[in-house]
Amino acid sequence: MTESAGSVERLWDRTRRSVQAEIIQVAMDLFLRKGFEQTTIDEIVAAAGVSRRSLFRYFGTKEDIVLGGLADEGTRVSAELAKRPDDEDLWTALRSAILAVEDTDADDERTLAVARMMYGNPSLRARSIEKHLRWQSDLVPEVRRRLGPPEETADLRAAAVVASAITCLDVAGEAWTRAGADQPLAVYFTRALDAVHRR
Template sequence: MADTPSLRERARRAARAEIAATAMRLFAENGFDATTVDQIAGAAGISRRSFFHYFGSKEDVVLGDTEALGESVRAALEARPDDESAWAAIRAAFLTIRPVDKTQEEQLTLARIHHEAPSVRARHLEKHLRWQELLAPDIQRRLGLPPTTTPDPRALAFVAAALACFDAAVDAWYRSDGAEDPEQLFDEAVATLRG
């Protein structure tokens, strides 16, 4: 039987989702920078302290749990067939984090915040550095590089390039107002690097 979250964990997830939805509504109405943690807490009917029980910062509302997402991408990457190329494997791993629970309008709001809010962009870059360390070992193996105690710079560069392609695709999708296909944009960016 699969692990079923406890009642407490389900309640925590529901509260977190409700706070995030409230925050996203306020971000859409007022802008990210103009919305304060106190406003989010007040609109959600919680204290400022309770907000920080669920989120480390206002930026974390937008970015989600970057540690958990990174771990899920790492697990998805490691689960790919051993003979799959590094590019195919990392592409498939990235696809596992598509926000299937959000409407296109909600996804565009998130992308706009990523695009416009300097504090979110800075936090996003921190996430990329952590993800490079997480994903590099499997990429290093797939590139046929010998195992090392610290990630090979070539594997780190590969992951950094893949993340840059991912970001470029999302940014282009946002600028097209959701009309472009982000997967195709990612593939085009990768093809340019590999060409």
């Protein structure tokens, strides 16, 4: 790839991210004001100033506007896990890696409102679980390496550990939302993990 082609590609990527972020912002304002189900695609495209075709070039479904980046976070969690010391307890390493990608600069009130919307909407909840499960392919290789022998059960054990951690994150998020974010999500996530691996 030539330098000029690379520059054009980087410009395109920046433009794409900028448009996506603008659509998400506009759509989320509508969702939180009117409700997810009550907000139509036509209302989103009108408010964002884009065509339906453009919107669906960026987002496959209305649910993806809310949760589109969730599946990609698996790569970030995997990178954070690889940075943890090899001699660290696996569950501690997983907890630290998952919490490292949490957006600490997010507006707590808005985050809670979005969480209430997600946990209160069956299609959003299902899509969230589906996207979280895509973390399996990102995390299993590093967890498998850390678990070590026996080789014949390594894949099964690694998949079970990752699935358990993802489920803990989901139930922690639901409990955090129900409690009105009275404590940091990390507190709920730690309690959920402890319930699974310290028995």
